[in-house]
Amino acid sequence: MSSGSSPWLASKTLAWRPELVLGFDQMDMQHQHLVACAGELQLLISANGPRQEVAKSIAALIAFSRQHFDWEERLMRANGYGGYTTHKAQHDHLLDQLLQVEHELSAGLVNSCQTLSLFVETWTVQHLLIADRLLADFLKDLA
Numbered sequence: 001m002s003s004g005s006s007p008w009l010a011s012k013t014l015a016w017r018p019e020l021v022l023g024f025d026q027m028d029m030q031h032q033h034l035v036a037c038a039g040e041l042q043l044l045i046s047a048n049g050p051r052q053e054v055a056k057s058i059a060a061l062i063a064f065s066r067q068h069f070d071w072e073e074r075l076m077r078a079n080g081y082g083g084y085t086t087h088k089a090q091h092d093h094l095l096d097q098l099l100q101v102e103h104e105l106s107a108g109l110v111n112s113c114q115t116l117s118l119f120v121e122t123w124t125v126q127h128l129l130i131a132d133r134l135l136a137d138f139l140k141d142l143a
């Protein structure tokens with residue numbers, strides 16, 4: 001996906017937008033925080049922030065992502081969500097990718113760059129708009 005083909009990827013920094021609202025309040029609140037963490041990381045990267053600050057921001061994104069994913073997975077299991085296995089696999093894959101980036105950055109194997117910024121934005125938005133929208137719609141139908 002080129003940066004010109006999507007309004008989500010055309011911005012310098014990921015920010016909460018009305019289009020990201022899924023209509024499930026607790027999920028939306030957590031997603032707002034997740035987007036804020038990702039946006040903060042993007043700002044550091046675009047400003048060529050110090051490696052330690054980028055590492056701290058990645059660690060915060062990973063920590064909140066774990067917490068959020070655990071919450072979503074408990075919610076899916078408690079409500080018998082049929083897409084649980086696929087959704088959890090996406091969470092596991094995303095966390096593995098973030099942990100790999102964190103490791104490579106701390107080991108000096110990679111520098112923070114726009115590629116990392118684009119990766120963070122892409123997985124955040126795509127997961128929210130596709131997988132989490134399906135989950136939110138399922139949960140709203142239960143109510």
